Amino acid sequence: MSTGHQTPAYTRWKKQVLAQCEPICIRCGYDVDMTLSGRDPMGPSADHEPPMSLTGDIAPGLDGSGISHMQCNRQHGARLGAAITAAKKNPTNKKPARPNPFPNPRRSTPADLFGSPP
Numbered sequence: 001m002s003t004g005h006q007t008p009a010y011t012r013w014k015k016q017v018l019a020q021c022e023p024i025c026i027r028c029g030y031d032v033d034m035t036l037s038g039r040d041p042m043g044p045s046a047d048h049e050p051p052m053s054l055t056g057d058i059a060p061g062l063d064g065s066g067i068s069h070m071q072c073n074r075q076h077g078a079r080l081g082a083a084i085t086a087a088k089k090n091p092t093n094k095k096p097a098r099p100n101p102f103p104n105p106r107r108s109t110p111a112d113l114f115g116s117p118p
């Protein structure tokens with residue numbers, strides 16, 4: 001599946017986020033050095049919050065965007081991606097196993113169903 005990272009909409013969104021959002025990592029809360037290259041692990045990256053993998057919106061408004069360290073963005077994305085992939089592969093795994101509150105259901109008797117005979 002294409003992530004659409006090369007689309008003009010994405011490029012425009014990224015530029016806008018990096019220019020207008022506060023240079024504070026939305027993942028770890030530390031300052032982001034905007035002079036670093038985007039290739040640097042501690043460099044700035046445009047991030048989605050809520051995550052793009054959930055919203056499917058590659059270029060949300062600035063309300064749904066922020067700046068994060070390259071490495072924080074990547075770690076977050078990888079974790080989330082793995083969780084989503086796992087959930088898709090095995091959707092029943094998502095629900096925690098719950099103990100059966102009625103391990104030994106009582107058999108219905110005619111009296112249960114129709115009331116006690118007179």
Ligand SMILES: [Zn+2]
Nearest residue numbers: 025028069072
């Ligand atoms: Zn960070």
